[in-house]
Amino acid sequence: MTTVSRALNGYDDVSETTRARVIDAAQAAGYRPNPVARRLALGRAEAIGLVLPRSVGDFVDPFFTELLRGMASVFEDANLDLIVTAAPEGPAELRVYRRLVEGRRVDGLIVARTRSHDERIEYLLDQDFPFVCHGRTGSDRPHAYLDMDNEGGFLEATQRLIGLGHRRIALINAPMNLAFAQARLIGYERAHADAGIEIDRTILCESDLNEESGHDIANRLLDFDEPPTAMLCASDFTALGVMRAVKARGLEIGVDVSIIGYDDIPLAQYADPPLTTMHQQIHRGGARVAEMLLARLAGTPPEDLQEVWPPRLVSRATDGPAKPIKTPQEFVEATT
Amino acid sequence: MTTVSRALNGYDDVSETTRARVIDAAQAAGYRPNPVARRLALGRAEAIGLVLPRSVGDFVDPFFTELLRGMASVFEDANLDLIVTAAPEGPAELRVYRRLVEGRRVDGLIVARTRSHDERIEYLLDQDFPFVCHGRTGSDRPHAYLDMDNEGGFLEATQRLIGLGHRRIALINAPMNLAFAQARLIGYERAHADAGIEIDRTILCESDLNEESGHDIANRLLDFDEPPTAMLCASDFTALGVMRAVKARGLEIGVDVSIIGYDDIPLAQYADPPLTTMHQQIHRGGARVAEMLLARLAGTPPEDLQEVWPPRLVSRATDGPAKPIKTPQEFVEATT
DNA sequence: TTTTCTTACCAAAGGGTTTTGGTAGAAATA
DNA sequence: TATTTCTACCAAAACCCTTTGGTAAGAAAA
Secondary structure (H helix, E strand, O other), rough: OOOHHHHHHHOOOOOHHHHHHHHHHHHOOOOOOOOOHHHHOOOOEEEEEEEOOOOOOOOOOOOHHHHHHHHHHHHHHOOEEEEEEOOOEEEEEHHHHHHHHHOOOOEEEEOOOOOOOHHHHHHHHHOOOOOEEEEEOOOOOOOOEEEEEEEEEHHHHHHHHHHOOOEEEEEEEEOEEEHHHHHHHHHHHHHHHOOOOOOOOOEEEEEOHHHHHHHHHHHHHHHOOOOOOOOOOOHHHHHHHHHHHHHHHHEOOOOOEEEOOOOOOHHHHHHOOOOOOEEEOEEEEEEEHHHHHHHHHHHOOHOOOEEEEOOOOOOOOOOOOOOOOOOHHHHHHHHO | HHHHHHHOOOOOOOHHHHHHOOOOHHHHHHOOOOOHHHHHHHHHOEEEEEEEEEEOOOOOOOHHHHHHHHHHHHHHHHHOOEEEEOOOOOOOOHHHHHHHHHHOOEEEEEEEEEOOOHHHHHHHHHHHEEEEEEEEOOOOOOOEEEOOHHHHHHHHHHHHHHHHOOOEEEEEEEEOOEEEHHHOOOOOOOHHHHOOOOHHHEEEEEOOHHHHHHHHHHHHOOOOOEEEEEEEEEHHHHHHHHHHHHHHHHOOOOOEEEEEEOOOHHHHHHHOOEEEEEEOOOOHHHHHHHHHHHOOOOOOOHHHHHEEOOEEEOOOOOOOOOOOOHHHHHHHHOOO
16 A cells, blocks of 8 residues: 555655556556545645635626636646635634634635735734735735735826826725725825825725726716816726716716726726726736745745736826816916 | 534434533534544545636636635535636546546536536536536436526517517627527527528627627628628627627617627626626526535435526617618618 | 665554444333 | 333444555665
C-alpha cells in the first residue's frame, strides 16, 4: 500500500519501473484513490471557500461569475475543490465563515468585496487562518490581498474631468462601508486638492451599484439650482442609470453632462453613446488571487502577497469639455 | 464515542438528558466533529458539483450567479458543500465531470445549460449517478430536470407578434446545439403553423447570446430587400444589440421594428424603450433544482422529478402593431 | 574486505468518524 | 411470576488513505 500511495503521488523514492507497474495495475483494476480518505490522512480539506454576498433580491453584477471563473481553473489544477456559498451581509455571514473555518471544511478562503471595517478579516486573522482578500480593508494587521488601485483610478478619472474644464463633478459612489468606495473618495478628493478646487459636499452621493439607483441619484442632482457638469460613477450600471436620467431631460451626454463609469462591462462599449469607464481585469484578478492563496498555503508570509493593480481608463464618448458655467461672475468675466 | 456520535447527529435512541450532557461537554471542550472523518465513515462526499460553462473570453451572463445563489442556501441547510468548477464546452468538460464522479468528490451534480444531444447526461446515466438538469435534453432515458417552458414561451411571444399583425418575424435564436434553442424554434414554428403563416427560413438566425452578435445579425436582417418587421431574440443582451442596430438606422423601435427579448435582466426595464421580454425565475429555479437533487439523493425516482415552469411575458414598449406591408398584392388589396 | 551511504520498498500505526451487532435494565404484557 | 418488548447505551470493526520508522540489497568509499 505504501508503495502504491507513493508511486501514485509522485514521490521520488519509488523506481520508475515500479511506478509504471503501479499505474498500469491501477488502470487495469479501475482504481482511483479515495479523496476523502486522503484528506483524513493528510489532515487537510483540500478545498477553498468563497462566500458570495447575497445582496437583496436581484441579480448580482457579473463581477462574481467572472472572478469565480478566473479562480476555478487555478484551483482545479492544484487539485483543490472550490466551495461556494452565499450569505447576506450581517451576522449570518460571519456564521458561514465560522462554519467553514471551525468545521475544517476548507484550507483557505477568498474574501471578496471587502469592507473598510471588516469583521471577517479580523476573525480570520484571530484564527490565523489562511486567506487572500480581493480588495483591501482598514485592518493594519498584515494580510494578503490583491486590490485594484481604486484611489489611483478615481484620481485619474477626476483629473481627466478637471482637465476638461469641469469644476462641479458629482461623485456617485458605492456604499461607503465598502473599502473600495473609501479609496475612490480619496482619489477624487486628491485630484481636487491638487487642482486647488474646493469640493461641494452636497454632490457626493452613495448608490447601490445598480441602474435604478444611478438614475434616481442623477435626477436628484439635476434638480439642483446649479447641477454638476460631470458625474463620476461607482459602476457602469450606475452610469447607465445616470445616462438614462440625463437623456430623459433632453440633455446631451458628453456635452451638457459628462459621465464616467467603472468596471467596463461588455455593454459599456455599446451604450449610447459608448461609455467612458475604468477597465479592470477581473478574470485575471481571480486567477491571481487563487495563485496567491496557493502561495499562502505553501508558507509565503502575507507581507509578500500584497498586490495593487492599476485600472485602465477606457476613453469613449460620454465625457467631453465642460460647458462654460453660467454663474454671474463668470458670465461677466467671459464677456469682458 | 457511539453515544456522542448518535447524540450529536440527532438519533432518537439517546435520551434527551444524555444528549444535553453531550452537547454541553462538546461545547465546553470546543469539540467540533471532523467532517472529513464523517465522510469517510459514511462513504459520502457530502458535496454537490456544478460546472460553469467557460464560454469564450468575456463575461458570462448573470444567469449563473443567480442560479448559484438560489442553490447555495438549500445545500447549505442540507449540510452539503457546493463545489463549483469551470470548463469550456468540449472534451475537457467531460473530463471535469469524470473527475468529480469517478473521483468520488461529489454525491450529486447539477447540469446546467443542457444541449439537445448532451454527452454529459448520457455519461451520468451510464454511471447511474444522481443529477438534476436545469433544462432538458434529447435523451429519452428518464432523468430529473427542471426546465423553463421555452417552447411555450416562444409560442406565446410569436403569437403576440402575429396578433399584432406581423408576418415576417425574424428568429434570432441561441446556438442550436443548446436544448432550449431547439424548443424555442419549435414554439416559433408552431405559432406560425397555427396561424397558417409560412416561415421564411432566411430570417432564422443563431446568435451568441451577447449584445454584439445581436447587433450584427440585426444589421444583416435589415439589409434584406424585405426586412422582417419583428425580431424575436434569444436573450435580452441580444435584444439590446438588435435595438442598437435598429436605432442606428433611424428606425423606430416598436413602430418600424418590434423586438422581444428573453430573460428579463434588470436592465431590460430601463432600456430605451423598455424591452418587452420573457421573465424566468432563475433564483427560485436554482433553489428548486437543489431541492430536487436532495430528493433524488433521498431515493425519489427521476420520473417523479420533472418540472416545467412557464416563463411570463413582460409587456413593455419594444413591440407594437406591424406596419402594413408594401408588397404589390397587398398594396392593391389595401387600396381597393 | 569492511564500512557507509543510497535506493527501493514495506509493516504498522494513525486519522476521526459511523455502523454493526450487541447488552443491560426497565416497563409492559401474559 | 415469567416472558416479551422497548429504551438507552456501548465495544469493536470498518472506512481508505498517508506517514513514520524502519529493512534489505546494492553501490561507493575507506
